[in-house]
Amino acid sequence: MVVAAHPDDAEFSFGATVARLTDEGTEVVYVVCTDGSLGGSNPRPSADDVSAVRYAEQRAAAAALGVHDVVFLGFRDGELTADVALRRAVTRQxxxxRPGIVLTHWPQRSLTFPIGASHPDHFAAGEAVLSAIYPDARNPRAYPDLLADGLEPHVVEEAWLPGLREPNHFVDVSRYADRKIEAILQHKSQFTEHSDPVASLGWVRDRMRHNGSYVGCDYAEAYVRIQTGSNAGAGPPPAPADSAAAHSLRW
Structure with a gap:
């Protein structure tokens, strides 16, 4: 499961990884928290019209990566908070x-990455998702109405967060970098009319190339991988399987 704040966040943060997962037979579902109504630079369309366009673009981008199920929670763009309403909505999904792995935003503001990584909706979503993973989704006493709807508790085994700080897991996406760019380009409304969309995404490819340099591949996406399963916290974190250095862990 990928839980993103806005339409297009999943592609920018995780797109090549998603393409690899689906290509290898993993079922991936998107959960998008906001309505995307503040996206774009044109002030004239109504919020409903913007949301409709962005929802359609998100479905097209997901399909380009092999994702067939997209859930929109519909919270107001720009007003997301890690409150009980959002935690409950994510817990429901x-x-x-019942995913084994959840990919979502970094739950804090980053002072080292470009400020776009720290949209307030991003770290609100990240915190709400981690709170939904633990303790809400696994706790049978949390949100009894979900039990009444037949939604039994579920333990998520791992959470993967963008590697904004001390990444410990790198995914080799050398075969999927182009698919990521193609998926991002489905979000046509988010590019200015007179810009070259492909050229404007050069930084996306550069970041994947930089991540790949750590683990000896052409392109990679970097994560902080957190064990959240039933035995998480029962002992010291496992050492990377293929190196003594955490940054060299690779899939």
């Missing part, structure tokens, strides 16, 4: 889809 975790119990509904």
């Amino acid at each position: 975790i119990r509904r889809w």
Whole structure:
């Protein structure tokens, strides 16, 4: 499961990884928290019209990566908070889809990455998702109405967050970098009319290339991988399987 704040966040943060997962037979579902109504630079369209366009673009981008199920929670763009309403909504989807791994935003503001990584909706979503993973989704006493709807508790085994700080897991996406760019380009409304969309995404490819340099491949996406399963916290974190250095862990 990928839980993103806005339409297009999943592609920018995780797109090549998603393409690899689906290509290898993993079922991936998107959960998009906001309505995307503040996206774009044109002030004239109504919020409903913008949302409709962005929802359609998100479905097209997901399909380009092999994702067939996209859930829109519909919270107001720009007003997301890690409150009980968002935690409950995410918990509902975790119990509904029962994922083994959840990919979501970094739950804090980054002072080292470009400021776009720290949109307030991003770290609100990240915190709410981690709170939904633990303790909400696994706790049978949390949100009893979900039990009444037949949504039993579920334990997520791992959470993967963008590697904004001390990444410990790198995914080799050398075969999927172009698919990521193609998926991002589905979000046509988010590019200015007179810009070259492909050229404007050069930084996306550069970041994947930089990540790949750590693990000896052409392109990679970097994560902080957190063990969240039943035995998480029962002992010291496992050492990377293929190196003594955490940054060299690779899939």
